[in-house]
Amino acid sequence: MNPVVGIAALVGVSVATAVIGFYGLRISRTTGDFYVASRTVRPWWNASAIGGEYLSAASFLGVAGLVLLSGTDALWFPIGYTAGYLMLLLFVAAPLRRSGAYTLPDFTEVRLDSRAVRRVTSLVVVVVGWLYIVPQLHGAALTIRITTGLPSWVGSVAVVIVVCLTVVAGGMRSITFVQAFQYWLKLTALAVPIVFIALVLAGNGTPALAEANTNPTGLAPNGPYQNISLLVALLFGTLGLPHVLVRFYTNPDGQSARRTTLIVLGLLSVFYLFPTAYGLLGRMFAPGLAQGERSDALVLLLPGRLIGGPAGDMLSALVVAGAFAAFLSTTSGLVVSLAGVISQDVLGGSVRGFRLAALISATVPLGFAFMTDSLALAGSVGLVFAFTASTICPALLLGIWWRGLTDAGAIAGMVTGGVLCGGALVAGALSGPAASGAAMPQWLAQPAAWTVPAAFAVMVLVSRATKGRVPRTLTKVMTRLHTPERPLATERQGHSDR
């Protein structure tokens, strides 16, 4: 592939992100239309922003690669990623919006009336965030290596630098609009090339190289345990992702938080059609990409391989731009929420503290990314979901829906889940050949099926044992979480358009 294409796409996306970030809200309105209503974010915008923030390297590159490698088994990933939002819609979105807490540590502190819980939650949130940034950087490294031939580290460093610059310079002021733009960019970047490819293939009648249901690698299909465990991780893991939860505060009230989530479900469902289509076409027309470690690059390579020429270059540029949009949006969303947590809990919440915290939260994962090898992207993000599902998710779900939760129970559960899941991940990484995962015992490779119930059980049992520690503020907090609020007064009475 022409290296200029990749670099041009990277620069283009970075500039567009920065410009929207800085100037998205600078369109000052004067005298005539002061209405606050024109400033609230409509559910559509916010849903696009959530989609933009959520669809990471794993979704953009990883899912297609997995479909190429393991066929229908890989479809559990998009199903899990999307269905997690159903859980969020049913159990978390509205109560969390009503809680008035802006971060997960805020929420647990208010709900359990304890500083200790806050510290543990902060720690877990930071760990989850860092773990989640690492695959994004791996994705960037892969993309740069494949498309430009430059060394891998250039990609990771470029993403970290762009994110740090925009966040530190205050470029995330209109973060909602940046992220919403990124969603539509990612969708376009996947949809347009695949449509062209389909048209070209249909037009010149290229014969398929292999049947769609032939497995190009000969790996054994996943057993039921692996699929169930994966689904548990993805369903429950989505509930606790720090950068996703923050988005809900942009909604004016709990009801629009629910509506937003509904739209997100639609947007994600549409999006995941395309990586699946890439995977399918890859199996039929480019099964050779399944060899080596290039399956994750399928989306990047397919347009150039099947169309070629300047048209292929153009389409490749579009895909690379979409990929970088994925890395940048997820990473910047995570860095912003991590920086919020770190600056508040460690650095005292000043503006300087926030900037410093942003630098810390972006550079530490860069170190991790250098030290570790790129696993299969979708798989490694799946492991982060497993960790979230075993730690934050039980505290969040029980905190919202069970009056009996105590601070001691929450801490014990989070620590248990964290230690079990983290231990399984480390043991798995040390014991087997990391790239394939085939040599590891299944229960180590996909620990969610037993670590999530264990965390829930410990949380419930310890809470039962420490009944006396149920906070005195319980009734007040629960009432606040579960009673519908007054709508945010943004419309004029009598001129209301709702």
Next chain:
Amino acid sequence: MLRQTVHRGYAGQATLGTMPDSPLFTAAAIAVIAMAIAVVVGVGLKVLRSFRELGTDAERATYKTLHAASRAGQHLRTGLNPAGAAKASKQLRSILGCDALAITDTSGVLAWDGAAEELKPSLMGLAAKVLDGGHTAVIPAGELQMLAGDTASGPITPDVERAVVIAPIKAGARVVGVVAAFAPSAGAGLVRATGEVADWVAAQVELAELDASRTLLMEAEVRALRAQISPHFIYNSLNAIASFINTDPVRARELVVEFADFTRYSFRRHGDFTTLAEELRCIDRYLLLERARFGDRVQVSLRIAPEVLSTVIPFLSLQPLVENAVRHGLEAKEGPGHITIAANDSGAFAEVTIEDDGVGMDPEQLRSMLAGHSDGDHVGLRNVDARLRQVYGEDNGLVIETAPGEGTLITMRVPKSQPHHDA
């Protein structure tokens, strides 16, 4: 003339330089560490020595008594309540060296520490006279059993014969409770000591009451500070509306409706907090009314990040700032004036800025006005500043950048997460 930053508590904005990474810096770091170690070792040696030389018996006794008293004082700091009294009675009994010690308030026994707990039901009867008269009562060993038997329902047979000294706790002129010390015999020493202990408890109770009234005072101050819309504004608005009644009755009617909505918001009784969105709507109405007076002389632009619209802020904390910008920034100025209102997401905080290009203020005068040394035209600012400090802590007051003729920029930072404040 350049604008100066006015923020009570510090002069100007301090900036920290970056650490120079040089041999000098390394040397300095090593020196600091070495000094720290020396200090720790020195203090440690001194502490060790002081343990070896605990002083004479009298010194040790004094220390023990004072230590027990200070421990008990901490427990009584919240006033006479069962939890605090129970902990304090242990310490006080060790000071008096008696068999049992009880603390009561006017209605019942709060704490009983030590032996003879079978006397507990009858103590209030014994103490009734002390609570009424406010004089220490001494009941000798033989009589106690008899009196207790009289006042309680059943016969009392304590294992050991005991006397009791009951001393009143007098806070001001009132008797708020008693301290009762039980011992085999009630000598003059015990009587005097019990009286002193009761007086000491009284002092602690008075301190607790002082604490409580200070809290009340702070709450009252916040309530008093709750901003009110200025009478001038009402007068001016009504006059402006009156001028439209003949020339443009439709507009006059709309303005009256706006005015009604504005006053309804400003006069609302419930809650000390509101959301940024509601406050902005109030400002919208306010500016509509001001524009009826000033016409196009007041131009406003708005740059609000949607993420912070639902942030909770103190009720009527922005409107006075905008009113200040109109009143003191633009009214005195010739030609049109521009006000920019912006709200941004800034980490854990929402940052609201209000900027005008009007006549500005004298920083020195403003500083002394904010510190409460002088009254000026900008009482609204001081009010908002005081409330922000009261609610969010001393570091979160207004930051005002201004100079005569240079306009004014007011920045307000509010934490986004305030789960304890209901909008």
